[in-house]
Amino acid sequence: MARPRGAIEVTCTNPRCGYFNREMGKNIIRRGKNGAGHQRYFCLWCRTYFVETSGTVLYHRHLSEDEMDQIYGLLVEKRGIRSMERITGHHRDTIGRILEDMAEHAKMVIDHLINDLGFTPVECDELWSTLIKNRKRLSTKARLELRKVMPGPEPA
Numbered sequence: 001m002a003r004p005r006g007a008i009e010v011t012c013t014n015p016r017c018g019y020f021n022r023e024m025g026k027n028i029i030r031r032g033k034n035g036a037g038h039q040r041y042f043c044l045w046c047r048t049y050f051v052e053t054s055g056t057v058l059y060h061r062h063l064s065e066d067e068m069d070q071i072y073g074l075l076v077e078k079r080g081i082r083s084m085e086r087i088t089g090h091h092r093d094t095i096g097r098i099l100e101d102m103a104e105h106a107k108m109v110i111d112h113l114i115n116d117l118g119f120t121p122v123e124c125d126e127l128w129s130t131l132i133k134n135r136k137r138l139s140t141k142a143r144l145e146l147r148k149v150m151p152g153p154e155p156a
């Protein structure tokens, strides 16, 4: 299938679609932006709209991008979870789950930090090492995702 100009990086986020998370044979077009300014997409197979944040940390946690960016900043400052709880007003269990999600979406989070927020690679490393210190019992999936983006030995 010929690709339209400007390759579309996303895959369908509808679990009931035959092309859910499938790159091969997908048929997705851009369709405007939503109220928050995120690119909106349309899957021509299942006729469903979704936005670029679907399937990501931002989408699942119902936190604004500003709130997530505040948490990234606090992690770079090596804040502990209780400190983050006081500053953000979110319960520490919620913050723990956010950190877990961040680890699972590590690649996407890093792209956002560097491209949109102007973080340096060194600051990103600070963020991940703080995350690991804060969250000792990351899931296997989260650990595997972190290993993909963190240089050096596996985090202990």
Ligand SMILES: [Zn+2]
Pocket (backbone or CB within 6 Å): 012, 013, 014, 017, 018, 019, 020, 043, 044, 045, 046, 047, 048
């Ligand atoms: Zn679809």
